[in-house]
Every structure is written in structure tokens, then in C-alpha cells.
Amino acid sequence: MSTEYVHVADLDDLRAEGRRLVNENGQAIALFYEDGAVRAIDNRCPHMGFPLTQGTVDDGVLTCHWHHARFELACGDTFDPWADDVPTYPVEVRGNEVWVKPVRERDDPPAVHWARRLDTGLEENLRLVLAKSAVGLDDANVAYRDPYVSALEFGTRYRESGWGPGLTIHTALANIRDSLDRDGRRRALYQGAVEVAGDCAGEPPRFAQPAFEPADRSPxxxxxxxxxxxxxxxxxxxxRVLHTAIRSVSPTQVCGMLYAAATDHRYLDTGHALDFVTKAVESLDHAGWDAAEDVLPxxxxxxxxxxxxxxxxEWRQPVDLAAVLDDAFEDLPEENGSGEWREPDGFVETLLGDDPDAVVDALSDAVDAGASTTQLAGVVRFAAARRVAQFGTANEFNxxxxxxxxxxxxxxxxxxxxxxxxxxxxxxxxxAxxxxxxDRFLNTPPARIPDGDADADPEDALSRLLDxxxxxxxxxxxxxxxxxxxAGGGDPDALREALGGALVREDxxxxxxxxVEAAFQGALDSDGDRKTVFLVAAARYLAAHTPTRREREQTFRIAERLQAGESLHDTE
Structure with missing residues (x-):
């Protein structure tokens, strides 16, 4: 590519025409004669690629006719954050000749440019800008962690009410990122950023409480x-206590504090409160513990x-579940179980049964037998997945x-x-x-979990699933x-990739x-029939909630086409 000035027009002709489109080194450059000066800019509107030679110039302001983005012609800066600045090119007038150097002025490296635009998209809640940023950052080979942390920091700073659905989705998508192909990962970053920006739009910022003065305080x-x-x-x-703890005790002890408070009362906010704690903790797997004092509070x-x-x-009548649990909690050990417990036959069926006393007794017996919190939580998670996999469609959709x-x-x-x-x-x-x-009546009658056809062609089954x-x-x-x-021998990793890809293309x-994220986590921790149940649950829930309007996917495809240099319109 030439980096030298090239002759592109005669000044008299350009003055008479007012504008001209020239192509140099594969770049479409728009020339304008305005207020006695020659300006050269990229002909593609940075918003959606409309040819700027078809725009209007008035008082040094160029307006694109497609969405009315406005640019200061002399430097290319936009009046509209959703449009981005238009690149400019150096110009020299030599006598009656106009010469242009086909190298953009003030061109930041792509990684820097798209990181800056990601910040703008979050601040202004601009989906197309966020989509362009996700594509541009990936094309620039920027590590996923960097934009993830940018959106995480934004979400923790600019939402007064604190952690919410947006940051939960952003982190859930980061958790399943390794199950996605490259296209899915780009969309995952975009979807997460969209959710964070939407959660913070119109919200006042959050102001943190200070830690206590340094002192020795036990965990x-x-x-x-x-x-x-x-x-x-x-x-x-x-x-204030939490800030102090983050500065003075171990991460494990800080997490213990959070989960203690999250379980002092039953099933807070239908589970969302503890789920938000978990996602905030998991976000530090991606951002690092150094971010704990910004995130966890x-x-x-x-x-x-x-x-x-x-x-x-429902927790008091007709059975006082809360009282039954309180009684059981009095006998819980002061230390975690040894993990020597082995799940007895029929244990899951007991958990799915209609006798609450039997459920609590089975759990208590497991604890007495040395079941660790992880062991027991894993089995209960599987029972909960069964409820989803066998959800009867005769129920109300909600x-x-x-x-x-x-x-x-x-x-x-x-x-x-x-x-x-x-x-x-x-x-x-x-x-749990x-x-x-x-939830037992929501499986009445229970949908059947298919056995699967061992003779099925996995490729055909996957195609039918996506349909x-x-x-x-x-x-x-x-x-x-x-x-x-x-059952036909398909790779569970390929199924997760397909399900995740379908997820991030929906609204x-x-x-x-x-x-989907919880099912993926369960499937990764399980084998055999239990892995199948988790993945069937993911497929069943996703199918019940699709198709959507897929507006976000349309926006993302536009961003991809723009990044690839494609035209979105028929005009030359």
C-alpha cells in the first residue's frame, strides 16, 4: 500500500463539483471543497456504511442522509456518540492539483479504538456500538478478559442498587464461554455487554461505604x-464490614461470610439473592481477586x-416447611462432612417425592453419614434439573x-x-x-425424559434440535x-456448543x-444418564422460550458485515 501523496483531482474541478469520490489503494475517499479548503474523509459513514459523498455539508458540518449522523468535516469528529468519528486523510494543494495521502490520520490501533467504543456503548446503552466493539475486539485478538472486566467494572459502578440481572448474565456467559465456538464467544460478549448497559441505563451511580480503620479483627x-x-x-x-473483611481475611473466609448471611433465612428472593452472591464470586474467577472490593459489596x-x-x-401452609427446616438445622454439624457418604438407591426419587418429612430425613441422614456440602448440593441440583427436564406443558407458561x-x-x-x-x-x-x-405439581403429569435412539444419526438429530x-x-x-x-454417540461438547450458539442468537x-448456564455446569460435573438429563433440561427450557424476535442478532449481523467492509445498501 502506498504511503505517499497521490494526485486525486484538479482544484478547479473539485471547486465546481463541491465533492468527489476517489479510490486509492482500495480505499474509498470522499473529497469535499468547503469554505475554501479541501477535506478528505473515508466515504463510509462509520455508523452503518452509507456513502458520505451523498450527504449534505452546511457550515462545515457533514450530515449523512441515512440516519442523520453529523460530522465536523475538518477533523471527522462526530456530534453523535452512536456514529463514531469518521477517519480523515492528509491533503495538500499544489497549485491547481489536489494531493491526498491515503493513510488515515489519528488512527488508533484497533484494540484501543474498540475498547474505547465499548466504553461508549456501555455509557450510552448503544447496542450497535456494543456489537461492533465485540466484533472489533475479537478481530484484534484482544483477550476476552479485558472487555469482560470493562463491562464488569461499569456494571458495579453505575447501578446504585448493586448487582443485578445484567451482571449475572454477563458472568454466566463468561462461565460457558469455553463451550462456545468463536462466533458464539463474540455474541456472548455482546449479549453480556447489552445486558449490563441496559441494567445501568438511567440508574444513578453507586457510592461505596468505607472500610473500618485498620485493626486486628477475627474472621x-x-x-x-x-x-x-x-x-x-x-x-x-x-x-463497611465486608470492605473490612476483604482487606483483612482470606478469600475463602470472605465467601463464607457471604454464604452465611445468604442462608440465615430461607430461599431469599426466590433464590436470586444467593445466586447473585455466587455470580459475583464467580466474576472474580475472570477478573481476579483484586477486583473483590469493587464487586462483592x-x-x-x-x-x-x-x-x-x-x-x-407456601413455606408455612399447609406444611410449615420453615419450621421443619429449623428443627433439622439444630442438628447440623459444625464442620463440613468428610465426603465418605455414598448416595443410596432411590435417594433422588425421595427428593422428588411428596413427603417433605422424608425429604428432610433423607438429607439429615446423608449429613450424619458424612456427606459433604458439595456432594449433597450436587444431588439436589440434579433433582432440580429433573423438574425442568420433566416440566409439563399443561402448566401455565410462567x-x-x-x-x-x-x-x-x-x-x-x-x-x-x-x-x-x-x-x-x-x-x-x-x-433447595x-x-x-x-415444585412437585409442576411435574404432574411429568413430561417423559426420552431414552434416546441409539441408532440415531447425531448430525441429523442436532439439525432437528436446532430446527x-x-x-x-x-x-x-x-x-x-x-x-x-x-444416545447416538454425539459428543456432549458439540451439543453444548450448539445449545450455547442458539442461546446467544436469541433475545x-x-x-x-x-x-442454560446452570445446565452446562451440571453436565460438566456429571456422567451418563445424569449428563443427559442436564442437557435435555437445557434444550427443553431453551426451546420453550424460542423463537424470539432476534433483534439483537440482526444488530450483531449488521456489525459483522460492517466490520468485514460489506455494503448494507444498494447505492453506489
């Missing part, structure tokens, strides 16, 4: 203070202000959320047991099992095709993102 004392503040719904006091308000299930009628809340809560408890060994998380396991019990996401009411078909794929809601 036990800090935990006691933190739990008491949450109990009294004193979010400010709890946040954002969950405090949710803990302190959460609705407590023991105050709800009842999908009921079984989903239980499943994602159970998954959050399980993930919590991996970061802290506090025995207080047994309470979360019992809460109680919610599984309460099920394009029609309403495809839940049963999706379950069958997912089971056939696995999925909060719960759909949660469902």
Missing part, C-alpha cells in the same frame, strides 16, 4: 457483625433487602420460572460449596430441596432430539441465560 467477629447487619437490613453497616443491598421465604404462605428458580438456586449453592467449606451451606442445600418439593428452536412449542421435540443426539430473557 469470626467480622462474620458475626456482617450477619447481624444483614439480619437488621442495615446494608450500609454490612457493606454490590450484593449486600440484595441480601439485606431480600424477601424471606419463611414469610410466604410456571417455567418456578422450576427454573429452584434449579439455578441449587446450582448456585453447589458452586458456593466449591469456594468455601462452611457447613452453613447445608442450609442452602436443604432450602424444600423448593424442589414445592426446534425456530418454531413455537418445540420443547418436547427439542428434548427428544437432544436425547437422540447423545433471551434473564431466566433463559440462567437455565
Amino acid at each position: 469470626e467477629r467480622l462474620t458475626e457483625w456482617f450477619r447481624e447487619c444483614v439480619e437488621l437490613r442495615d446494608a450500609d453497616g454490612a457493606e 454490590t450484593v449486600v443491598s440484595g441480601l439485606a433487602n431480600a424477601e424471606r421465604a419463611e414469610e410466604d404462605q 410456571d417455567w420460572n418456578t422450576v427454573l428458580h429452584t434449579f439455578t438456586y441449587a446450582n448456585a449453592v453447589y458452586q458456593g460449596t466449591l469456594v468455601t467449606d462452611t457447613p452453613l451451606l447445608y442450609r442452602g442445600v436443604f432450602d 430441596a424444600a423448593s424442589v418439593y414445592l 426446534a428452536f425456530d418454531v413455537e412449542g418445540g420443547a418436547d421435540a427439542a428434548s427428544r432430539h437432544a436425547a437422540d443426539f447423545l 433471551a430473557g434473564f431466566h433463559t441465560f440462567q437455565a
